Amino acid sequence: MKKISRREFIKTSFATAGTVVASSGMAKAANAVPRREEPLATLIDISKCIGCEECVFACQESNATKFPKPKKPFPKMVPTSRVPVEDWSEKQDVTDRLTPYNWLYIQHAQVNVDGEEIELTIPRRCMHCENPPCVKLCPWGAAKQEDNGLSRIDSDLCLGGSKCKTVCPWDIPQRQTGTGLYLDLLPSMAGNGVMYKCDRCYDKLENGEKPACIEACPEDVQIIGPRDEILKQAHKIAKEIGGYIYGEHENGGTNTIYVSPVPFDLLNKKIETGVGKPHLFKVKDLMADGTNIAKAMIIAPIAGVLAALGKIHMQSKEKK
Amino acid sequence: MKKTLRIRNLIYFFTLFFIALSGFAQMPIFKRYYIADIPGLGWLAQFYVTHYIHYISAVIFIGFATYVMVDFFFVKIxxxxxxxxxxxxxxxxxxxxxxxxxxxxxxxxxxxxxxxxxxxxxxxxxxxxxxxxxxxxxxxxxxxxxxxxxxxxx
Structure with a gap:
């Protein structure tokens, strides 16, 4: 079997798709300053990614001021066996997984496309769900979702309980012990640091700039724009290359849309997954059942009023 | 009347018990402090399960509270x-x-x-x-x- 280089594959197979994207309105939209009030999504075209890690380094550089600065020694936790110290401060150069100091990394997958053995590289970070469980289920409101669809964790408020990671379908947020509000409350009894994840460079977006990973990419792997336009573009590319989409329906829909030349269930088998290394499984809408119960809530007061009126009616009848 | 009051008290007690328990379970404390390790209480560490239980208890509680409120205004205590x-x-x-x-x-x-x-x-x-x-x-x-x-x- 002939083995071709990653760049060669891109140049030959996707040259047409690239031309179409460059000439489309989407490319123009991506260069414009996105409006903050509408949900914005990013499109990651896996077929374009060469795995150079420019986005990874740009992310680290751009967000360096947000990274944890833990105080040592760490407070003694109670109970020690259930509250592990998670310290990444001495491993800040790790780039092969998500950490509190690395919010974006590249996954590798060796796959076969049309008889050609190729390596696909996939930038992975927070998916920025449309209805993010990390935000909605945070008991303190430390995680927040903005009108432009990004979700982020406020490091001044987070206590590091890691609930956001547990409820996240991809286990994205990563904890650093020894930093944050818990140190000023009950450091031994509650909390264990701060959770960190991609905030899609919310501060850059506020200034009308693109997120660092998008700006730095030499291959224009990512674009950002209104979600409906991004989805249209994703479907267009998928149709052109006979490809597949991830993120449109995962967890009820995310604001990160991947397009791949190979099925995502195949990609999922080929990538390394585990702690700090998210999967590419199909994900059902984890907030859907709660939403359905919440909608049923409207029945409760009506039922209560009817029951009380029924009782009063029966009593008045008995009196007569 | 006495039977109605007993049922009312029971509903009130069990609803408030589960609503409070599942409410506290929204904080990551039951696993940390081994309470979820007690046989039969493992669900307290499952955030989606406690989320649903909290919601369902709230539906019952709001229905019950509305009933009591309407009843209260008509009884004119x-x-x-x-x-x-x-x-x-x-x-x-x-x-x-x-x-x-x-x-x-x-x-x-x-x-x-x-x-x-x-x-x-x-x-x-x-x-x-x-x-x-x-x-x-x-x-x-x-x-x-x-x-x-x-x-x-x-």
Missing amino acids: KYDKFSFVAYTKIASIIGLIVTGTLMMIKNLSGTPFSAGFIIFLDISHLGLCMILISLTAVDLIKGQIKLFSNEITK
């Missing part, structure tokens, strides 16, 4: 029969229902409330719960509440 503690409890329950309902709306898709208001809802919901539990605990200790009894206490 004299207001001076209530103590200050009773008024505080009633205010806490109303506050819990209002903040809880707003939090349910917050959890629907979209961003209807500001981040600051969501923090206010989270903290006030917990604070109101603590007030209600504290007052109820004091009443239990003082013997002013008799669970499963037929009596209406002030």
